Amino acid sequence: MSLLSSVGLTLVLLTSPVQTDTPSFAECEAAAPRVDLLPETTGAPSLACVSGGLVTVFSFSTNIARDLVALQGRERFESFEIAGRMIVLKPKRNLMPGERFLMTVPFLDGGAPASATFLLIAHPALATRQIDVFRHARPVEAYQQEAREVRAENAQLRSRVKQLESQALTKGGLAGLLANGILGEDGVKAERLRHLKGTHGNALEVHQCLSLRAVDSNRVALSLSLSQPQPREWSIKEIFLADGHGGVFKPMTWLGEGPLPPGNVPQSVILEWQLKGSEVARSFTLVVVGNDGRTVRVGRIVFPQ
Incomplete structure (x- = not known):
């Protein structure tokens, strides 16, 4: 997609109505702090939660066309600054839960993908504090690191499942509190x-x-x-x-x-x-x-x- 086409798409997106569904705690926790943009990246926006009075920082691995960056509902943000490859925004404290804003960030070199689009959703207390955006393919080392993180997360989940199974098999009362290490001396x-x-x-x-x-x-x-x-x-x-x-x-x-x-x-x-x-x-x-x-x-x- 060309840069002009991307900007045109941005203008269409920014006219879409604001939705009011509040994201859940789990949805905001799941919002990825890292976004990888590959040449075949689709036009689906990446999710980021924002909250009134809390700063969210976007950091990009490549130069951005700062004059073409578009943010829907700019008046709902206390500050919105672009410095080099970083965008720092801070919503106003009276932000209503569920408010949604599209932010489109075009890149300077005209390569693919031409831009990145983010859907910012207001949460009462939880914000994605920093989003690192990497463009084009990642090195093998990054995939290896991601695989290590997934294995570690799976190990934690397995441990948590065992803990929950143990709690389910333990009867309640004082015996249950003692068996699960909750009640001590x-x-x-x-x-x-x-x-x-x-x-x-x-x-x-x-x-x-x-x-x-x-x-x-x-x-x-x-x-x-x-x-x-x-x-x-x-x-x-x-x-x-x-x-x-x-x-x-x-x-x-x-x-x-x-x-x-x-x-x-x-x-x-x-x-x-x-x-x-x-x-x-x-x-x-x-x-x-x-x-x-x-x-x-x-x-x-x-x-x-």
């Missing part, structure tokens, strides 16, 4: 968190919140009683913790995933995470994302020390 600490409320108006009410921590294993959990005042039920698409250090933590266990009933009827939700020692002492925000794209943030979440 120092026991479990609990603390009731009071006066918690969602920051999205009165969209979510927290009636009770019990915060727990298994001291020896740094497993933490929340037992919540939630309700919402809307006249229709509200389905939760995902729920996770976010801290002030850029950390985002998806629960390893989520009980009570059904929709919240209408009319402020309380429903129990239990969540569990595995944290590191330095992370347990932090203050968190519980981020609740609905299937309708509405996001509620509940601050001042702490675990017993």
